[in-house]
Amino acid sequence: MRPAGRPSGAPRRGLTVTDRSTTIRAIIHLDPTRTAVVAVDMHRGHLDPAVATLPLAAERCGPVIKRAAALFADLRARGVPVVHVVTEYRDATEIAANPFWKAAHDDPSKARKGILRHNLAGSPGTEIIPELHDERDVVVRSKKRYSVFAPTDLEFVLRRRLGIDTVILAGINTTTCVLCAAFEATNRDFRVVVAADAVDSMDGEDMHRFALKLIAAALGWPLTNDEILRALAPAS
Numbered sequence: 001m002r003p004a005g006r007p008s009g010a011p012r013r014g015l016t017v018t019d020r021s022t023t024i025r026a027i028i029h030l031d032p033t034r035t036a037v038v039a040v041d042m043h044r045g046h047l048d049p050a051v052a053t054l055p056l057a058a059e060r061c062g063p064v065i066k067r068a069a070a071l072f073a074d075l076r077a078r079g080v081p082v083v084h085v086v087t088e089y090r091d092a093t094e095i096a097a098n099p100f101w102k103a104a105h106d107d108p109s110k111a112r113k114g115i116l117r118h119n120l121a122g123s124p125g126t127e128i129i130p131e132l133h134d135e136r137d138v139v140v141r142s143k144k145r146y147s148v149f150a151p152t153d154l155e156f157v158l159r160r161r162l163g164i165d166t167v168i169l170a171g172i173n174t175t176t177c178v179l180c181a182a183f184e185a186t187n188r189d190f191r192v193v194v195a196a197d198a199v200d201s202m203d204g205e206d207m208h209r210f211a212l213k214l215i216a217a218a219l220g221w222p223l224t225n226d227e228i229l230r231a232l233a234p235a236s
């Protein structure tokens with residue numbers, strides 16, 4: 001007998017935690033020897049309100065750092081490497097070469113106002129958040145635009161140095177660099193997981209959630225920390 005008030009054939013309103021875990025494990029199993037975290041721009045330029053030039057909202061920085069730090073520690077313990085990709089510019093002219101960014105720099109209505117000061121080489125903003133960095137991690141520092149792949153050597157690091165075929169994306173911003181990374185990783189036939197607890201956006205909650213929905217619809221699997229760890233568990 002179906003529950004009262006729910007039409008025959010109608011989907012349930014939601015899955016229980018147990019049901020969702022079982023569903024995730026049925027859809028995707030992650031091999032730790034073939035998986036790496038790609039942490040996108042998890043540096044002080046976004047996540048340290050004291051020095052950030054393109055800051056995430058101050059009240060959101062601490063929580064996302066804490067969740068990401070917990071995930072990274074659990075994944076390192078399972079042998080999953082962490083690769084940090086950091087935006088860094090020689091000088092402001094490298095940023096101003098982008099017409100939209102140049103226009104946004106002086107526009108107070110834009111979230112990216114002041115972008116020509118963002119993550120210049122040697123500035124505090126280029127430093128990875130200490131809680132997220134470990135001496136075993138790999139760091140790629142040649143990111144210049146939203147792409148984590150061009151003009152960096154990230155793909156070489158992933159395929160040749162680490163031998164992986166699956167990426168777990170974390171970082172800032174869900175709406176730009178993380179979303180772009182998901183598209184580009186999918187186009188390169190990597191399996192794409194997004195660490196939904198370890199991403200956030202300076203463009204606000206609605207845009208952040210929309211980006212995760214877009215990723216889920218077309219690019220990969222947004223999973224919570226617990227779901228990622230369950231997907232890495234040995235098959236029963």
